[in-house]
Amino acid sequence: MAAHPLLQNLSGTARAAYELGSGTARAAVALTRSGVVRPLGPGRLYGMGRALVRYGHSIAAAYSVGAARHPYRLAVVDDDGVTTYAELDERTDRLALALLDSGAGPGAPVGILCRNSVAPIEVMIAAGKAGADVVLINTGLSAEQLRGVGSQQQLHTVVADPEFRELVPEGPRLVLTSTPDGPRPVADRVLDDLEVMTGRGGPGELPFRPPHSKQIVLTSGTTGTPKGAKRPHPSTLAPAASILSAIPLRAAEPIHIAAPLFHTWGNAGLLLAALHGATVVLRRKFTPDGLLDAVAERRCTTVFAVPVMLQRILESGADDWRTDDAPRIVAVSGSALPAGQARAFMDRFGDCLYNLYGSTEVSWVSIAGPEDLRDAPGTAGRAPAGTTLVILDENDEPAAPGVEGRVFVGNDLPFDGYTGGETDLEERDGLLGTGDVGHLDDQGRLFLTGRADDMIVSGGENVHPGPVEELVSGLTGVREACVLGVADDDYGQRLAAWVVLEPGADLTADTIRDRVRSDLAKFAVPRDVHFVDELPRNQTGKVLRAALPGRT
Structure with missing residues (x-):
């Protein structure tokens, strides 16, 4: 494949670390090897082709193709039972009609606030068949964050598990994945039931080629209202x-x-x-x-x-x-x-x-x-x-292997921007910055130091918490650790560590400091070492930094 413009100045070993061969050829090999591409009869090919023409390369298309290709194979097994590909296709046709009948569809997004089960899958597929954008909502968000998401994303409908009912803000139509007492009005809003909606469907027929819906994935939202990242369905x-x-x-x-x-x-x-x-x-x-x-x-x-x-x-x-x-x-x-x-x-x-x-x-x-x-x-x-990975130095030039810089990437699933119009990401010649710092070795393997904005200046020295966190986490007796910068009256900033010990471990703060001092620079030694029972994390395992005790 042609080299990216940022790679033109490299040669020999350095360039080999970035150029990764023919994406087209390797893609064909990967799809054939995994069994996605294989001979099929004309009847199944027609059904699969029709699904792709209708829905593009979306989740609605994937499961419609599955219904044509292997209708009686189990599609989903969850805590409540099993669903075949054919059943999923038929149910989501009816749910899509019900969504359209309720007003959800193109320009009227559907939010999903559910734990892992067949329900959120059905809603994603049905929304795609109806042409409605889908907003995937983190089940760990607070009521205040959910209000911000509902307003920011202009949600028409929210489908939620019953346990999250009280968190869903006023405004969007609320559909619960189950309602023991059946659908009914509650206060000034309509409370509907997903199973009932699926059963009743709606009048008319589904559009043959609905507008391609977008999938909005929320950023981590560890502080404030999470941003919505638009992910268009891939074209191939x-x-x-x-x-x-x-x-x-x-x-x-x-x-x-x-x-x-x-x-x-x-x-x-x-x-x-x-x-x-x-x-x-x-x-x-x-x-x-x-x-x-x-x-x-x-x-x-x-x-x-x-x-x-x-x-x-x-x-x-x-x-x-x-x-x-x-x-x-x-x-x-x-x-x-x-x-x-x-x-x-x-x-x-x-x-x-x-x-x-x-x-x-x-x-x-x-x-x-x-x-x-x-x-x-x-x-x-x-x-x-098919992926371009480049480390850029402080002059925005590709760094040689072993030299640290900012991580930039380009791939076949382009970012379509934030729903709120924010422009937080760096871009260089079509490549997006991840916000992380790292380096490549001479075999093209990436090693991350940490987030660029985690870098602190302590007594005039640039210090990154990443290597300190890796060192402390690897000590015998340490279950997990988090290291961050905190304000310091004497040095401007210093590092602090939050450490969870294994049961029975007898490490002390001084022991940890001594080990960091012996392996790293003295200005990397944590000023404070907090021993905690656990690190506060969100639903995907990221540490909630604002919730760390004693972070001042």
């Missing part, structure tokens, strides 16, 4: 092929999605599962036992999770899968994967671990497979097929 299968070039999924193999479906990673897992005609296995709430049981009961060969889930599984004492058919793939994303945790998980559960680094805005950047995680602990992996 290139984005899926890019991921498949590094993570070897196979058609029809059951997939357990433990990551929240409202998160970019859980949603990516859902789309890849639909593309592969897989059975998606879901549990409403994550527990280590629940994940291990789901894998064993349904013989799942792939698991989509977030790193903190692996930590909880390790802490549970489990030392193996509960089945002889162990997963080939455990794919994680959403927050940092500590090197020690990666090694510990693979030592116990086998070399099945894949780590994807990306963000809500840029989607994927790099993927580390088991070999990378063994050979280069702490790496975020390599850019997959």
Whole structure:
């Protein structure tokens, strides 16, 4: 493939670290290898082609294609039962008509506030068939944040699990995934029931080619109202092929999605599962036992999770899968994967671990497979097929391997901007900045130092908390740690550490400081070391920094 303009000045080994071969050829190989591309009869091909013409490369198309290709295969298994591809297609036709009848559709977005089950999947598909944009809402948001989201996104309807009913603000039409007493008016709003809506459908017929709906994924929202990142449906299968070039999924193999479906990673897992005609296995709430049981009961060969889930599984004492058919793939994303945790998980559960680094805005950047995680602990992996990864120095020039700079990326799933019009992201020659700092080695593997805006100036020295956090997290007796900058009267800023110890560990603050002092610079030594029972985290495992005790 042609080199990106920012790569023109590189040559030899440095350029080889950035150029990753022919994306088109590798994409074709990935799709064929995984079983997505294979011979089919004319009847099924017609149904599949019709679905693609109607809905493009969307989740509605993926499941409509599945209904034509393998109608009686299980599409979803959740806590309440099973649903085939044909049933899902027929139910979402009726739900789409009901949404249109209620006023939801083009220009009238639908919010989804649900835990993992078949319900949010049905709503996503139905909204796509109706031409309505979908807003995926984090179940951990506060009532105040939800009010901000409802206003910012101009939600027409919110479909929510009953437990979140009191959090949904006034204004949008409220549809609950179940209502024991049936649909009824409550105060000044209509309270409807998803199952009842699906049963009654609506008048008329669905549009043959509705406007292509967008999927709005909310940023983490650790403070204030989360921004909405617009994700247009891809125009080709290139984005899926890019991921498949590094993570070897196979058609029809059951997939357990433990990551929240409202998160970019859980949603990516859902789309890849639909593309592969897989059975998606879901549990409403994550527990280590629940994940291990789901894998064993349904013989799942792939698991989509977030790193903190692996930590909880390790802490549970489990030392193996509960089945002889162990997963080939455990794919994680959403927050940092500590090197020690990666090694510990693979030592116990086998070399099945894949780590994807990306963000809500840029989607994927790099993927580390088991070999990378063994050979280069702490790496975020390599850019997959069709992806351009560049480290820019302070002069906006590509940095040579080993030289630290800002991370920029370009791939086949372009960011369509924030719904509020914010312009927070850096852009250079069509590549988007991730906001992170890191470097590439001479094999093109990415190593992250941390967020660019986490850098502090302590006594005139630039200090990044990332290496300190990695060091402290890896100490014997430390379960997990977080290191951040805090104000300091003498030095302007200093680092502080929040540390969760393993049961029985006797580390002291001075012991931790001494270890940092011996391995790193003295200005990297944390001024404060707070021992806490746990780090406050959101639903995808990111630390809620504002909630850390004693952060002043």
